[in-house]
Amino acid sequence: MKEKKHLEASCLKLGLERHGQPVLSEISCTFKPYELTAVVGPNGAGKSSLLQCLAGALKPTSGRIELDGQDAEQVPAARRARLSAFLPQAEVPAWSLSSADLVALGLLPWGRPADREQRVSAALNLVDAQQFADRPVTQLSGGELRRVQLARLLVGEAPLLIADEPTAALDIRHQLQLMQNFRRQADAGKTVVLALHDLSLAARFCDRVLLLQGGQLRAQGTAEDVFTPALIGDVYGVSCEFRWRDGVADFVPLDLL
Numbered sequence: 001m002k003e004k005k006h007l008e009a010s011c012l013k014l015g016l017e018r019h020g021q022p023v024l025s026e027i028s029c030t031f032k033p034y035e036l037t038a039v040v041g042p043n044g045a046g047k048s049s050l051l052q053c054l055a056g057a058l059k060p061t062s063g064r065i066e067l068d069g070q071d072a073e074q075v076p077a078a079r080r081a082r083l084s085a086f087l088p089q090a091e092v093p094a095w096s097l098s099s100a101d102l103v104a105l106g107l108l109p110w111g112r113p114a115d116r117e118q119r120v121s122a123a124l125n126l127v128d129a130q131q132f133a134d135r136p137v138t139q140l141s142g143g144e145l146r147r148v149q150l151a152r153l154l155v156g157e158a159p160l161l162i163a164d165e166p167t168a169a170l171d172i173r174h175q176l177q178l179m180q181n182f183r184r185q186a187d188a189g190k191t192v193v194l195a196l197h198d199l200s201l202a203a204r205f206c207d208r209v210l211l212l213q214g215g216q217l218r219a220q221g222t223a224e225d226v227f228t229p230a231l232i233g234d235v236y237g238v239s240c241e242f243r244w245r246d247g248v249a250d251f252v253p254l255d256l257l
């Protein structure tokens with residue numbers, strides 16, 4: 001089957017229960033090609049659960065995910081693996097693979113492409129991790145390992161990229177580099193969905209923001225729509241300011257409410 005360059009993913013009244021507790025309720029939203037979407041919200045709001053449903057790692061309890069209008073549950077697993085690439089929030093390597101071999105796992109849905117080594121090397125370059133290529137992943141620092149895992153996400157050709165808190169372990173240079181990478185991926189036509197805690201990075205790089213609270217979609221829209229002191233103050237329980245300059249927002253949390 002012809003590989004897709006672009007993919008639209010939708011959640012239709014998505015609901016999820018974990019251990020009998022509702023953690024997502026009636027979430028309806030669409031992720032489009034050329035768009036970088038940030039999923040934000042307090043701890044436990046349901047960001048990871050939503051991303052896991054989108055990636056096919058969790059099965060919704062109600063509602064559904066559609067990929068270009070087709071019910072995702074009807075898409076064969078091998079095909080779904082070529083449509084979306086997913087980086088979970090925390091992933092501890094179980095084996096002592098080299099970084100290059102870990103990155104190459106991101107190419108598995110496409111078999112063993114002839115230019116595998118060049119692709120792995122290019123992906124490691126994207127995250128400034130080429131110097132770790134031969135190093136066992138068990139001998140990397142937390143942020144170095146995260147960059148190698150990000151290279152695994154970026155090495156393939158999936159039109160939908162999903163990453164859960166990709167910047168969390170990274171220093172500021174590598175956070176900026178990574179967000180620029182994701183921006184370029186979206187500008188080239190990919191559908192990019194990131195769970196983020198850093199509201200300034202979300203405002204600066206993302207086209208759309210989904211704000212979750214208690215498993216519900218509290219707001220969605222542009223950063224200007226969603227990042228108001230009243231709404232963010234209410235959802236996170238902090239007084240705050242957004243200082244906008246040329247489309248760049250500095251988010252300043254001021255005090256607990």
Ligand SMILES: Nc1ncnc2c1ncn2[C@@H]1O[C@H](COP(=O)(O)OP(=O)(O)OP(=O)(O)O)[C@@H](O)[C@H]1O
Binds near residue numbers: 043046
């Ligand atoms: N493996 C699990 N089993 C049962 N409940 C879970 C599991 N993982 C998460 N939960 C619950 O699901 C809800 C949503 O969690 P989720 O991890 O999706 O939130 P989150 O917004 O990603 O949070 P954080 O910002 O802390 O990563 C929480 O109430 C959490 O306690």
